[in-house]
Amino acid sequence: MRGALQSLGPADGPSSAAEFVEALGLWDEQGRGLRPRVVAVMVGSADGRATVQGRAGGLSSPTDRSVMRELRTACDVLLVGSRTFIDERYEHLLDPGQPERRIARGRTPEPVLATISRGLDPALASVPLMGRSDARVRIFTEANRELGPSGAQVEVLHHAPGTLTARGCLQDLAAGGARLVVTEGGPHLLGALVADGLVDDLVLTVAPLIVGGESLSVLAWPVFDPPVTLELGAVLRGEDHLFLHYALRTSR
Template structure:
């Protein structure tokens, strides 16, 4: 091997098993503030060939430890940002377990994170169970100037922009909803816009040991970025044959 070519470092398995709650706590999301907006961490899952869904949903890619990690990230977040198509496809409901709600209350935080979604035409999937859950705050961002639809049960609020951008969404979540940490759960088009507009700080990407092929979206979906976003590897965790990569945006 040439002297100027770095070698390959084996990553494990090494070290003791860690609970998802401990992994999230170690991220230090609240200790790494971002000027002018909340800190944003995205959580995504993909097959080895980069597909984020099988038969339209991500559930076939998952692992119990990965699902628990997502729920603990929701517990830590002040707001969850997710696209309406992802809300509809994944049939969002019951975001947190009772012990996670209790943990938030003990920390003197709201029992549920604000659910934030972007719908420029104000076309919401109101049949999704989340919208019928009493007490769940849902914040919708839109460019549509019509009347908001009636909510089946959740606390629905609408914020309108003449030109909707994700930096404006994040600024509103911070200033109006008090969010210090925002969890983005995609989908791929929303995450692509978040990356393109400089809003991503951390990415937790679970790689599932599957080859899916097909035409399901990749982790980012949309036009090629003007310049690829560079991330730095901050940690690696393993759950069976699934691997969770923690990456931080390079500034």
């Protein structure tokens, strides 16, 4: 059946994106001390590439999209790198019915969209989500200026030059009440988060494609020595896409 997930283990595993997210215990998350729990979700080709013609969409599938949207449904904050926010032209974060499910479980109708742009890239202003009056956006920056008028509820959070770190951003979000952050990368932000021990879970979709070339891989960062080890939690299949949940034991 299109859109269904088949669990390959453990036994009696989830059979839909909503059940998959439920099984991760995200709805009841209380955070990780000074920072929220951080769940990264990425899609890569079988050869590890993160884009087809510069966008992730060519790797995705209806089931992959539903997993992403269910993760968004459960989180307090959706964190994306400024490049991803701009290139992927974010607009609507949720599907019909998901805001109501959030409200029923004590959440706001939609997560806050947070992004990090040290230089406060002016192109942020042209992302479609920035024109939605009900969208809430937090932009972490080191730039000593504002972004200009926007239709969305935008808060620009200034850090002194040279002091903006992913950990600092997460701590700010936790101080504002965030207990669960879902990050959709991109590869550079994911690298920074993993390098700093800030990712608790990785939900990785492997798309049934070989892309080749030299485009970005799912994570862009210098060599991890030793490599970061992952603990495999769940393996699911949706058509020919594979959905893997890993826990990162290096998180701190």
